[in-house]
Amino acid sequence: MMFALDQLILLPILLPLTLGALLVLLRGHEQLKFVVSLGGTLCLLTAALALYLLTDREVWPNGVGVYLAGNWMAPFGISLVVDRLAALMLLLSTVIASAALIFSRRRWSRAGVHFHSLFQFLLTGINGSFLTGDLFNLFVFFEIMLAASYGLLLLGLQPRRIRASMQYVVINLIASSIFLIGIALIYAACGTLNLADLSQRATSLDDTQRLLLETGAAILAIAFLTKGAMWPLGFWLPATYAAAAPPVAAMLVLMTKVGIYVILRLWLLIFAGQEDHWHTLSGMALVAGGLLTLCFGTLGLLSNLEPGRMAGFSAIVSSGTLLIAIGYGGPAVVSAALFYLVSSTLAVAAFMLLLELIERIRDPGAELLAQTMEAFDIDDAADESAGVAIPAATAFLGLSFVTCALIMAGLPPLSGFVAKFSLLHALLNPASASLAVSTLTFVIIALVIFSGLAAIIALLRFGVRVFWSIPGMKPPRLHLSEALPASGLLLLCILLSLGAGPASDYLARTSAALHQPGQYSERVLSSTPVPGAGIPDGEIP
Amino acid sequence: MEAIIAIAIGILFASGVWLILRPRTFQVIIGLMLMSYAVNLFIFIMGRLTVNQPPLTTTRNIDSSQFADPVTQALVLTAIVIGFATTALYLVLLLTSRGLTGTDHVDGREPRL
Numbered sequence: 001m002m003f004a005l006d007q008l009i010l011l012p013i014l015l016p017l018t019l020g021a022l023l024v025l026l027r028g029h030e031q032l033k034f035v036v037s038l039g040g041t042l043c044l045l046t047a048a049l050a051l052y053l054l055t056d057r058e059v060w061p062n063g064v065g066v067y068l069a070g071n072w073m074a075p076f077g078i079s080l081v082v083d084r085l086a087a088l089m090l091l092l093s094t095v096i097a098s099a100a101l102i103f104s105r106r107r108w109s110r111a112g113v114h115f116h117s118l119f120q121f122l123l124t125g126i127n128g129s130f131l132t133g134d135l136f137n138l139f140v141f142f143e144i145m146l147a148a149s150y151g152l153l154l155l156g157l158q159p160r161r162i163r164a165s166m167q168y169v170v171i172n173l174i175a176s177s178i179f180l181i182g183i184a185l186i187y188a189a190c191g192t193l194n195l196a197d198l199s200q201r202a203t204s205l206d207d208t209q210r211l212l213l214e215t216g217a218a219i220l221a222i223a224f225l226t227k228g229a230m231w232p233l234g235f236w237l238p239a240t241y242a243a244a245a246p247p248v249a250a251m252l253v254l255m256t257k258v259g260i261y262v263i264l265r266l267w268l269l270i271f272a273g274q275e276d277h278w279h280t281l282s283g284m285a286l287v288a289g290g291l292l293t294l295c296f297g298t299l300g301l302l303s304n305l306e307p308g309r310m311a312g313f314s315a316i317v318s319s320g321t322l323l324i325a326i327g328y329g330g331p332a333v334v335s336a337a338l339f340y341l342v343s344s345t346l347a348v349a350a351f352m353l354l355l356e357l358i359e360r361i362r363d364p365g366a367e368l369l370a371q372t373m374e375a376f377d378i379d380d381a382a383d384e385s386a387g388v389a390i391p392a393a394t395a396f397l398g399l400s401f402v403t404c405a406l407i408m409a410g411l412p413p414l415s416g417f418v419a420k421f422s423l424l425h426a427l428l429n430p431a432s433a434s435l436a437v438s439t440l441t442f443v444i445i446a447l448v449i450f451s452g453l454a455a456i457i458a459l460l461r462f463g464v465r466v467f468w469s470i471p472g473m474k475p476p477r478l479h480l481s482e483a484l485p486a487s488g489l490l491l492l493c494i495l496l497s498l499g500a501g502p503a504s505d506y507l508a509r510t511s512a513a514l515h516q517p518g519q520y521s522e523r524v525l526s527s528t529p530v531p532g533a534g535i536p537d538g539e540i541p
Numbered sequence: 542m543e544a545i546i547a548i549a550i551g552i553l554f555a556s557g558v559w560l561i562l563r564p565r566t567f568q569v570i571i572g573l574m575l576m577s578y579a580v581n582l583f584i585f586i587m588g589r590l591t592v593n594q595p596p597l598t599t600t601r602n603i604d605s606s607q608f609a610d611p612v613t614q615a616l617v618l619t620a621i622v623i624g625f626a627t628t629a630l631y632l633v634l635l636l637t638s639r640g641l642t643g644t645d646h647v648d649g650r651e652p653r654l
Contacts, residue, residue, distance in 0.1 A: 136616055143623045150630060162638045163649035166566070169631050170647075173573050174561065176627070177580045180620055184580075184587040187613065 003530065005054065009067040009082050011047045012090055012127035015040055020120030034105055037116040041098050044123065048090040055087045056506060062519045063509075066133070066527040074525045075197040079133035081524055084510040085338075089130045089261055092342060095492065096254050096349045097123055099485035100247035103353050106481050108245045111156040122148035122251060129258050133524060135183050135193040135220075138262065142179070142227075146172050149255060152248045153240065164243035171226065171236045179223035185216030196524035199269045199517045217270065218282075224266075227259030229319045231293040237316060238300060242308030246356040249308070250349040253315050257345050260322050264334070267326065269517045286327025287440070291447060293320030298451040301458045305465075307355045310458060311348060314408050317451050318344040324444055325423060332426035335511035339504060340419035343493055347407035347416065350489035354400055357483070358466055360476035361394070393478040396487075398467050403490045405463065409456035415497040420448060422504065546586055553579035564652070566635045566645050570628065577624040581617050588613030 019040040026033050055063040067080040082090075101109075101119065109115045125145025132138050150172075153165045187193055189212035190201045205213060226233040237256070241249050263286075271282065297316035304310050318340070325337030407416035427441050496503055513519065553575050560572025588610025596611035635645075642649045 136619070140619065140623070143627065147627060147630065150627075150634070154634070157637070157641070159641050159649060162634070162641060165634060166638055166647060166649065169627075169634060170561065170569060170573070173627055173631065174576070176624075177576050180580045180584060183616075184584040184613075187616075188587040193612075 005059065006065065006067050008047060008050060008054070009065050009080050009131065010069075012044055012051075012094075013080070013124055013131060015044060015047075016120040016123040016127065020117045020124065023117045023120065024114060030110055033116045034101075034109060037120060038098070038101055038105075040120065041094065041101055041123070044127070045091075045094040045098055048087065048094045051082050052087040052091050055082060055084045056509070060523075062523050063513060064520055064523040066524050068527060068529055071529040073529060074133075074527060075192055075194045078137055079194065079196075079524055079527075080131045081133035081196075081520075082131055083520060084506075084513055085261070085265065086130045088338070088342070088507075088510060089257070090127060092257075092345060093123070093126050093130070093254055096250055096345070096489070097126075099349065099353065099489050100250040102481055103250075103485040104245075104247040106479055108155065108247050111245065112151075112154070114151070115155065118148045118151040119251075122152060124148075126251075126254065126258060130261065133195055135186065135195065135198075139176070139179055139183060142258075143176065145255065145258070146176070149248075149252065152251070153244050155245045155248060158243075161243045164240050167236055168240045175223045175226040178219055178226075182216045182218075182220030182223060185212055185219060189213035189216060194524070195266070195269055196521035199521040200525070202270050213270075217266070220266070221263065221282075224259045224262045225289065225323075227256065228263060228323070229256055229259070229293070229316050230289045230323055231296040231316075231320075234293065234296070234316055234319070238304075238309045238312035241312035241315065241352075242306060244308075246352050249311065249352040253345060253349045253352060256315055256319055257341060260319060260326070260341065263323075264326050264514070268334075268514045269520065283327045283329055286323050287444070288327075290320045290323030290325075290327055291444065293317075293323060294447050294451050296320070298447075298454040302454050304458075305462070307359065307462060310462060311351050311355060314351070314455060315348050317455065318348060321423075321448060321451070324448075328427065328444070330426065330430060331508070331511045331515050332429070333423065334514065335504065335507045336419065336423040336426045338507045338510060339415075339500075340423055342503075343407060343415040343419045343496055346489050346493050346496075347404055350400070350486045350493075351404045351408065353482075353486040353489070354397065354404060357476065357478055357486070358397055358401065361397070361466055393476050393483075394467070396478065396483060397476075398463075400486055400490055401459075401463055401467070403494070405456065405459035407490075407493050409459065410452040411456060413497065415493045415500070418497050418500045420452065424448065542590055543586075546582065546590065550579045550582050550586075553582070564646055564648075566638065566647055569647060570631055570635060573628055573631065577620075577628065581621055581624070584617045584620060585613055 019036060023033055023036060026036070051065070054060065055065060057063075060066075063084055065082045066074070067082075068074065069078040069080060071077070097119075104115065104119075112118075122145055125141050125143075125148055128141030129138055129145060132141055150165060150169050153168060154161055183193065186198070189205065189209045190198055192198055192201060202213060222233070228234075229237045241252055244252055267282070267286075293316060297313050297318075297320050300313035301310060301317065304313060321344075322337055322341055325333050325340070403414065407414045410416040410420035424445055427445060428437060430437060557572045557574075557576030557579060560568045560575065563569065563572070591609040594607060594609045596609045596614055598608065638649060639645050644651050646652070
């Protein structure tokens with residue numbers, strides 16, 4: 001039974017990889033491709049849900065499942081590890097992927113040749129980054145994810161997208177080089193790249209090795225913070241988000257969170273529990289970077305009128321808040337930050353999907369869209385009968401927009417408010433004396449509240465301009481497959497606020513497990529290969 | 542020997558950095574390639590410099606200082622392949638951009654003078 005369960009850990013990587021390869025072969029069968037792709041993504045959703053339950057019920061000891069690829073013992077072979085945090089992120093990524101995929105059915109999936117394959121490869125990369133148990137595989141999955149995202153960003157091949165992609169690709173190639181330098185330094189210091197092994201060895205290094213490890217970790221952090229869009233490494237983000245097609249932009253929102261996830265994981269695994277100057281210093285660097293990111297995002301949000309850029313800046317605001325919380329530290333703060341992560345990712349992704357629909361009221365975007373459609377010979381008229389146009393489109397859009405704005409700004413009664421409230425509560429009620437309330441705490445609280453205020457001002461201004469001040473507005477035609485994903489994501493946010501109690505309990509357990517890296521590494525290193533499957537028994541001929 | 546390799550990597554990387562800060566896409570791609578060469582060499586020497594020594598053996602209980610580190614060799618192979626693929630992808634993008642915008646400037650348009 002356990003053997004079968006262990007295989008489930010591999011599924012979120014293997015399934016999209018296989019499907020992506022198979023979908024390349026299906027040429028021209030758009031409907032079939034969509035059905036296969038969606039079926040695969042829904043399977044992943046089920047698998048992620050199963051992993052979520054398995055880790056939380058502690059079916060595996062300590063809620064950590066390990067899959068030893070190639071049946072090699074942990075520090076030597078490739079290990080895939082799922083714990084509560086990884087399962088949560090998997091669930092989040094598959095939910096957003098399903099929404100983006102359904103949204104893309106009507107238009108975007110046909111704007112490029114291999115949309116579905118690239119989409120599945122993107123999922124492989126994202127899921128792999130969440131599941132991998134060693135640094136070098138993290139690099140490999142990161143590259144898979146990035147390569148797929150380059151292709152998806154170019155979808156439709158408009159000059160604006162090409163220009164944005166050129167910068168996005170160069171920045172990510174440089175970040176990958178930096179990533180490799182960090183990995184090499186950490187290997188030189190510790191002689192291992194397995195995260196669990198690193199976590200144990202980091203405590204028993206001499207001074208020279210320790211210095212190498214710290215340098216390596218700092219260099220590695222530059223790569224992840226570029227991905228996570230910390231100021232000043234996040235300048236690429238607004239232009240890229242604004243240029244991407246809506247379903248792709250929703251996936252990009254998720255990819256920023258991959259950077260944040262890795263920082264959370266590495267930092268807590270390797271450096272947590274070591275109350276030394278380095279820990280304090282790196283924590284302060286994250287808090288300071290987060291504060292600057294928050295300021296940058298807030299100012300950007302206030303100064304931009306273009307919706308795509310506004311969405312980009314709200315993603316930066318969310319990154320900034322998360323970085324502050326991670327750097328500040330403490331189980332309660334991290335647990336609140338995870339709640340914020342889930343709620344803000346869902347909301348910003350929904351906002352990305354809504355934007356295109358809202359743009360149809362405003363119209364200037366329709367022209368660009370028409371160009372793409374013409375270039376790729378998409379016949380819109382033939383499709384009119386296929387989808388069901390939903391009634392009261394303007395009311396629906398208005399309502400969804402308000403919900404989205406409330407969550408993103410953190411106003412009651414929705415999940416954004418719950419997240420921010422619990423974050424502020426955790427900041428003001430420190431668990432240990434080393435995290436006592438100080439001036440810094442109040443600066444953070446003031447900035448977080450101010451960023452919420454700025455978000456609501458910017459979003460209201462946008463809402464008023466779109467919904468109230470256009471004379472002779474025609475209600476746009478919305479199809480069910482376009483309205484459903486965004487409203488589904490928002491519905492999840494609403495459910496999250498209704499079930500805030502159980503959700504917070506779960507996240508508190510997640511955060512508590514993260515703060516005990518010993519359990520994680522012990523579990524990974526003690527997992528045994530499957531017996532009798534032709535393992536080398538040590539006798540070399 | 543360590544000093545020579547270190548200086549070589551430094552020069553490669555510095556040239557790469559200088560080139561990616563240039564405005565033409567061709568300069569940028571050459572810069573990226575130089576940087577990835579530097580990084581690959583860097584990973585390779587992290588297993589310590591050894592000359593004429595094998596990475597693998599079939600005998601047990603060996604003196605590990607008599608062998609080259611096989612892990613960095615495996616890592617660098619993967620890094621080379623991935624770097625090669627992504628650089629090729631950028632090359633395609635570069636040509637597309639040149640074709641669609643008519644300029645090889647990284648911004649997709651000539652700076653106004």
